[in-house]
Amino acid sequence: MPGETATLAATEPAAKAAPAVLEVEGLKTWFFTRGGIVRAVDDVSFSLSEGETLAIVGESGCGKSITALSILGLVPSPPGRIVGGAVRLRGTDLLRVDEEAMRRVRGNEISMIFQEPMTSLNPVLTIGAQIEEALTLHQTALSRAEVRARAVEMLQLVRIPEPERRAKEYPHQLSGGMRQRAMIAMALSCNPRVLIADEPTTALDVTIQAQILELILDLQRRLGTAVILITHDLGVVAETAQRVIVMYAGRKVEEAEVFALFEQPLHPYTRGLMGSIPHLVDETTERLAEIPGMVPALNALPPGCAFAPRCTMATDRCRAEMPPYREWQAGHFSACWHAEALMTGRSPPPLAGEG
Amino acid sequence: MGVDRMLSATPDSAPTPTLPRARGRGNVLEVEGLTKHFAVRKGLLRRAVGKVYAVDGVSFAIAPGETLGLVGESGCGKSTVGRTAMRLIEPTAGSIHLQGQDITRLSRAEMRPHRRAMQIIFQDPYASLNPRIPAGEIVGEPLRVHGLADARQREERVAALFQRVGLRPAQMRNYPHEFSGGQRQRIGIARALALDPALIIGDEPVSALDVSIQAQVINLLRDLQGERGLSYLFIAHDLAVVRHISHRVAVMYLGRIVELAETRALFATPQHPYTEALLAAVPVADPRKRRPRRIIQGDVPSPIRPPPGCHFHTRCPYAEARCRELAPPLKQVAPGHLAACHLR
Numbered sequence: 093m094p095g096e097t098a099t100l101a102a103t104e105p106a107a108k109a110a111p112a113v114l115e116v117e118g119l120k121t122w123f124f125t126r127g128g129i130v131r132a133v134d135d136v137s138f139s140l141s142e143g144e145t146l147a148i149v150g151e152s153g154c155g156k157s158i159t160a161l162s163i164l165g166l167v168p169s170p171p172g173r174i175v176g177g178a179v180r181l182r183g184t185d186l187l188r189v190d191e192e193a194m195r196r197v198r199g200n201e202i203s204m205i206f207q208e209p210m211t212s213l214n215p216v217l218t219i220g221a222q223i224e225e226a227l228t229l230h231q232t233a234l235s236r237a238e239v240r241a242r243a244v245e246m247l248q249l250v251r252i253p254e255p256e257r258r259a260k261e262y263p264h265q266l267s268g269g270m271r272q273r274a275m276i277a278m279a280l281s282c283n284p285r286v287l288i289a290d291e292p293t294t295a296l297d298v299t300i301q302a303q304i305l306e307l308i309l310d311l312q313r314r315l316g317t318a319v320i321l322i323t324h325d326l327g328v329v330a331e332t333a334q335r336v337i338v339m340y341a342g343r344k345v346e347e348a349e350v351f352a353l354f355e356q357p358l359h360p361y362t363r364g365l366m367g368s369i370p371h372l373v374d375e376t377t378e379r380l381a382e383i384p385g386m387v388p389a390l391n392a393l394p395p396g397c398a399f400a401p402r403c404t405m406a407t408d409r410c411r412a413e414m415p416p417y418r419e420w421q422a423g424h425f426s427a428c429w430h431a432e433a434l435m436t437g438r439s440p441p442p443l444a445g446e447g
Numbered sequence: 448m449g450v451d452r453m454l455s456a457t458p459d460s461a462p463t464p465t466l467p468r469a470r471g472r473g474n475v476l477e478v479e480g481l482t483k484h485f486a487v488r489k490g491l492l493r494r495a496v497g498k499v500y501a502v503d504g505v506s507f508a509i510a511p512g513e514t515l516g517l518v519g520e521s522g523c524g525k526s527t528v529g530r531t532a533m534r535l536i537e538p539t540a541g542s543i544h545l546q547g548q549d550i551t552r553l554s555r556a557e558m559r560p561h562r563r564a565m566q567i568i569f570q571d572p573y574a575s576l577n578p579r580i581p582a583g584e585i586v587g588e589p590l591r592v593h594g595l596a597d598a599r600q601r602e603e604r605v606a607a608l609f610q611r612v613g614l615r616p617a618q619m620r621n622y623p624h625e626f627s628g629g630q631r632q633r634i635g636i637a638r639a640l641a642l643d644p645a646l647i648i649g650d651e652p653v654s655a656l657d658v659s660i661q662a663q664v665i666n667l668l669r670d671l672q673g674e675r676g677l678s679y680l681f682i683a684h685d686l687a688v689v690r691h692i693s694h695r696v697a698v699m700y701l702g703r704i705v706e707l708a709e710t711r712a713l714f715a716t717p718q719h720p721y722t723e724a725l726l727a728a729v730p731v732a733d734p735r736k737r738r739p740r741r742i743i744q745g746d747v748p749s750p751i752r753p754p755p756g757c758h759f760h761t762r763c764p765y766a767e768a769r770c771r772e773l774a775p776p777l778k779q780v781a782p783g784h785l786a787a788c789h790l791r
Contacts, residue, residue, distance in 0.1 A: 234507070306742055330733055330736075351735070365659065372731060373731065
C-alpha cells in the first residue's frame with residue numbers, strides 16, 4: 093500500500109475544547125467460558141467531554157453493552173473479568189476503587205438507563221418511592237419532605253402528566269413510554285455527570301421513541317449531562333450524536349464526528365451498515381447492499397481483521413495482520429488497511445448486492 | 448436485472464385492488480370488514496367484563512405478485528389481522544376470500560387444502576421451530592403432512608429449498624439451536640415455501656434481526672417474489688423496511704386502517720394525520736437532514752376503551768368537534784389512495 097503511513101497523524105484522540113469527564117483507556121473485558129476466552133471488549137479507548145453525546149453503534153455481540161457495564165463495574169463475574177485498561181472519572185480510575193466507592197458513583201455520578209424499563213424498575217415499589225430511594229442514598233443532606241418534593245419535580249421534568257398522582261403508582265400502571273420517562277427521572281435525580289443510555293428507545297414505538305429522544309437531548313442541554321448512547325439504529329445516531337464509535341467483534345473499528353462519519357465512512361463495516369438499511373426518503377427502491385455472512389464467534393476470531401471474512405475489500409494482508417487503529421483525518425479514526433482507498437475514493441469495490 | 452423484474456411483479460395493467468369493496472376475480476386474498484374482539488375476563492367465573500377491539504372492520508385485497516405492507520404501532524391490531532386472515536384466530540365478523548374462495552367459516556378439515564396456498568413466517572423464528580427436530584425435517588414437515596412426496600422426493604425438495612434460501616443442504620441434519628438468528632429465519636422461509644404457496648404472511652419477519660442480516664433476508668424475500676410470483680402480506684412496525692419491500696401500504700391505528708395507498712404516494716403525500724406523524728417520528732440516518740420535528744404527544748389509547756369518533760382525535764393536532772363524535776369512513780381521496788379522515 094503506497095503512502096499508507098505518510099498521512100498518519102498521532103493515534104491519540106485530538107485535544108478537545110471541553111474537558112473530558114470520562115476516559116476509557118485500553119479496556120479489556122473478557123469472559124472465561126468452557127468454550128474458551130470470549131474477548132467481549134478488547135482494547136477499547138475513548139473519552140467523553142462535558143455535555144457531549146457520544147454514540148456507540150454496532151450489532152448484537154459487538155461489545156457495546158459490555159463496555160457500558162464495565163464502566164459501571166457491573167460485569168457478571170465469573171465468567172466476566174476486566175483484564176486490563178482504565179476507566180477514569182475526572183481522573184479517578186474506577187477499576188481501582190472498592191465496591192463501597194463504586195456504589196457512590198453509580199446513580200450519583202454515572203447513571204444508566206436500559207432498553208426495557210420494566211426489568212430495572214422494582215414492581216412492588218411505587219415510582220415515587222424508587223426515585224426517593226436514589227435521592228436518600230446519595231443526597232443525604234435533603235430532608236424527607238425535600239426528597240419527596242424533588243421526586244415529583246423529577247417526574248415533572250420528564251413531562252409525566254399529573255406527577256403527584258403518578259408518583260404514587262406502580263410500574264405496571266404506566267405505559268412503556270411513561271416507564272422509560274420514570275427511568276430517566278430516576279437516573280437524572282442525582283444530577284449525574286454521565287448518563288449511559290443502552291438502547292433506551294429500542295422497545296418503544298416510533299412516535300414514543302421520538303418523544304423520549306427529544307426528552308433526553310433537551311434534559312442534556314439543560315443539565316449539562318454527558319451522554320453515552322448505545323444503539324444499533326443509525327437513524328437514532330444521526331439524529332442525536334455529536335461523535336460516534338463503531339464497534340465490531342469487541343473492538344472499535346471507527347470513530348468520528350457524526351457528520352464526517354456519515355459523509356465518508358472510513359471502514360468497510362460502517363459503509364456496509366449504511367448500505368444495508370432501507371431509507372424513508374431515497375428516490376429508488378434498489379436492492380439493499382448486503383454484508384455477506386455473519387459476525388464471527390468471539391472465541392474463535394480469525395487472525396488479522398475480524399471483519400475480513402465478510403469484507404469485499406479484504407486482501408491477504410487483512411486476513412493475516414490486524415490493521416492498526418489510526419487517525420486518518422482530524423478526529424476521524426479507523427482500523428482498516430484500506431482506509432486510505434476509502435478516503436481518496438480510489439475505486440472502492442461495490443458492496444455485495446450493489447450495482 | 449432481477450430488480451426490474453421484481454418491481455414489475457405487479458404490472459400496471461393488473462387489476463389494482465385499491466377499492467377493497469370491488470371483489471376483483473384475480474386477487475389472492477380479500478378481506479372484508481374483518482373484525483376481531485377479544486373478551487376481557489375477570490374473576491373466578493371468568494365473566495366477560497369488556498372487549499378488546501383488536502381489529503375493527505378491516506378491508507383490503509392483495510393481487511398476485513403483490514406485497515401489501517401493514518404498518519402500525521404495538522397494539523394496533525396488525526398481527527391479529529394476519530393471524531385472523533390465516534384462520535389461526537377465529538374472526539368475530541367479516542369475510543376472508545383466498546383465491547376467490549370464501550374460507551371464513553371452513554372447518555379445520557375443510558381448511559387443510561387451502562392452507563397450502565397461504566403460509567406464515569413469524570418474528571422470532573426460534574420460538575416457531577421445534578427445538579427437538581432437525582432443520583431438514585422441519586422444512587419437510589408440510590410436505591409430509593399434506594402427503595405430497597415420498598421420503599426420497601422430500602429429501603430432494605428440502606435440499607433444494609435449503610440451497611435456495613442460502614443454507615447448505617448438509618445443515619439439514621442440524622437442530623435449530625445450531626443456527627444463528629438470520630439462518631433460523633431462512634429455515635422459517637424454507638418451510639413456508641415448501642408447499643409452493645401463493646401468499647406468505649410475514650409477521651415482523653425481520654424485526655429481530657441485526658441490520659446486516661435484515662438486509663440479507665429482505666433481499667431474499669424480494670428475490671423469491673420475483674422468481675415465484677409470490678404475494679406477501681408484510682406486517683411490520685419499521686416504516687423504512689415496509690417502504691422498501693411493499694407495493695402498497697396500509698396504516699393501522701387502534702384496530703382500523705386509517706390510510707391505504709401505493710407505497711410512493713403514501714410516503715410522498717400522506718393523507719392521514721397519523722401517517723404524517725409516524726413519518727415525522729422516524730429518525731433519518733443522515734445527520735445533514737436533522738430537522739425540527741413536530742412530535743405528536745401522548746400514548747396510544749387502550750383498545751379496551753378506544754376513544755369515540757376518530758380513534759386518533761386524542762392525539763391529532765387538527766382534530767375538530769366532528770372528529771370526536773363521528774368515525775370517518777375510509778374513502779378515496781385520490782386515485783387509489785384511501786384515507787379515513789374528516790378533513791380530507
